[in-house]
Amino acid sequence: xxxxxxxxxxxxxxxxxxxxxxxxxxxxxxxxxxxxxxxxxxxxxxxxxxxxxxxxxxxxxxxxxxxxxxxxxxxxxxxxxxxxxxxxxxxxxxxxxxxxxxxxxxxxxxxxxxxxxxxxxxxxxxxxxxxxxxxxxxxxxxxxxxxxxxxxxxxxxxxxxxxxxxxxxxxxxxxxxxxxxxxxxxxxxxxxxxxxxxxxxxxxxxxxxxxxxxxxxxxxxxxxxxxxxx
Amino acid sequence: xxxxxxxxxxxxxxxxxxxxxxxxxxxxxxxxxxxxxxxxxxxxxxxxxxxxxxxxxxxxxxxxxxxxxxxxxxxxxxxxxxxxxxxxxxxxxxxxxxxxxxxxxxxxxxxxxxxxxxxxxxxxxxxxxxxxxxxxxxxxxxxxxxxxxxxxxxxxxxxxxxxxxxxxxxxxxxxxxxxxxxxxxxxxxxxxxxxxxxxxxxxxxxxxxxxxxxxxxxxxxxxx
Numbered sequence: 001x002x003x004x005x006x007x008x009x010x011x012x013x014x015x016x017x018x019x020x021x022x023x024x025x026x027x028x029x030x031x032x033x034x035x036x037x038x039x040x041x042x043x044x045x046x047x048x049x050x051x052x053x054x055x056x057x058x059x060x061x062x063x064x065x066x067x068x069x070x071x072x073x074x075x076x077x078x079x080x081x082x083x084x085x086x087x088x089x090x091x092x093x094x095x096x097x098x099x100x101x102x103x104x105x106x107x108x109x110x111x112x113x114x115x116x117x118x119x120x121x122x123x124x125x126x127x128x129x130x131x132x133x134x135x136x137x138x139x140x141x142x143x144x145x146x147x148x149x150x151x152x153x154x155x156x157x158x159x160x161x162x163x164x165x166x167x168x169x170x171x172x173x174x175x176x177x178x179x180x181x182x183x184x185x186x187x188x189x190x191x192x193x194x195x196x197x198x199x200x201x202x203x204x205x206x207x208x209x210x211x212x213x214x215x216x217x218x219x220x221x222x223x224x225x226x227x228x229x230x
Numbered sequence: 231x232x233x234x235x236x237x238x239x240x241x242x243x244x245x246x247x248x249x250x251x252x253x254x255x256x257x258x259x260x261x262x263x264x265x266x267x268x269x270x271x272x273x274x275x276x277x278x279x280x281x282x283x284x285x286x287x288x289x290x291x292x293x294x295x296x297x298x299x300x301x302x303x304x305x306x307x308x309x310x311x312x313x314x315x316x317x318x319x320x321x322x323x324x325x326x327x328x329x330x331x332x333x334x335x336x337x338x339x340x341x342x343x344x345x346x347x348x349x350x351x352x353x354x355x356x357x358x359x360x361x362x363x364x365x366x367x368x369x370x371x372x373x374x375x376x377x378x379x380x381x382x383x384x385x386x387x388x389x390x391x392x393x394x395x396x397x398x399x400x401x402x403x404x405x406x407x408x409x410x411x412x413x414x415x416x417x418x419x420x421x422x423x424x425x426x427x428x429x430x431x432x433x434x435x436x437x438x439x440x441x442x443x444x445x446x447x448x449x450x451x452x453x454x
Contacts, residue, residue: 061434069409072426166292174296188300202301
């Protein structure tokens with residue numbers, strides 16, 4: 001227990017901060033994922049074969065390639081890509097992107113592929129009559145999407161999105177290879193300096209379990225809220 | 231684009247794919263046994279037994295695979311007692327540690343898949359067996375298990391693909407699997423995109439094969 005105390009001798013405060021970092025990365029990645037889903041879901045649902053192909057390649061490639069490989073691509077290639085773009089605008093200095101941004105971007109792209117599939121499935125399982133009805137009523141496109149499709153889609157999507165959240169949360173452990181100090185990295189450091197890997201990795205497992213348990217409780221509440229009337 | 235690097239790294243990566251496939255097949259075989267065992271424990275009526283099985287699957291599904299590998303590879307070596315037993319011969323090898331971690335992980339997911347398959351079997355089928363006077367053991371092995379396997383094929387196919395992606399974590403415990411070699415080539419040449427295309431292509435090809443084999447099996451064992 002002494003190992004977990006706060007202050008200079010224990011690792012309690014470091015692990016607490018690391019847990020916050022894990023939560024922060026997960027949320028950022030999830031939001032980046034939604035952004036990607038916002039772009040790629042319409043592509044997958046579009047009638048154009050070409051746009052379909054783009055949408056499908058994104059989800060197929062990301063879901064068929066290991067997360068770790070994607071993270072290495074971003075870790076080693078991220079600053080190179082940004083520097084290349086910057087050089088087009090005439091900026092030739094070395095740019096280093098911090099691990100938080102690279103990490104949440106890499107995980108975000110992965111989580112985005114899963115979210116895209118969830119949203120696509122949800123929209124496709126909304127009754128066709130709903131689309132026709134709002135067309136007949138002459139609703140504006142924005143109203144049609146925000147007031148008719150969105151609420152029904154969320155109800156269908158939330159249970160699956162909670163799975164995506166769990167996957168995203170667990171995937172953040174892989175960012176530790178880039179040196180971002182989240183739960184896994186902090187446990188690695190603590191295990192190295194105290195020579196007690198069994199304790200610290202088991203404690204990391206407990207922290208992850210706690211996070212998944214608590215987030216499940218929270219999501220269940222959301223689910224109840226969005227399925228009112230059913 | 232450095233095509234020469236892509237062509238040169240291809241045989242190295244293909245060689246490493248062999249280790250990935252070995253890891254995958256070994257963990258799937260062990261995982262299937264573990265999964266079947268825990269699925270049977272889950273449908274047991276004794277609350278202690280089925281709580282235990284639920285706890286197992288909850289813990290392994292609720293924590294990242296990376297933590298599980300690290301606990302087994304770095305953590306277990308710390309126990310003095312273990313180092314003096316025969317088990318140490320296995321546990322000191324990163325290869326076997328990875329297989330143990332993967333098997334336990336995929337076992338947890340497989341047990342959930344099989345459990346839900348067992349529970350969706352229509353009671354009428356079992357009752358039909360009982361009224362024909364078939365013993366409950368034979369009902370279980372000859373009726374319930376084959377139906378459950380058929381039911382769980384689509385979900386299990388996904389699990390195989392997830393596990394294949396999971397084997398990439400073996401590279402974190404010094405194993406040179408496909409991802410491990412890819413990372414090595416990237417960090418020596420600093421050409422991440424080229425290597426990603428080749429290694430990712432190999433992974434995608436494997437996903438494609440697994441997907442189609444499972445689809446074929448689904449068709450072959452469909453009810454009608």
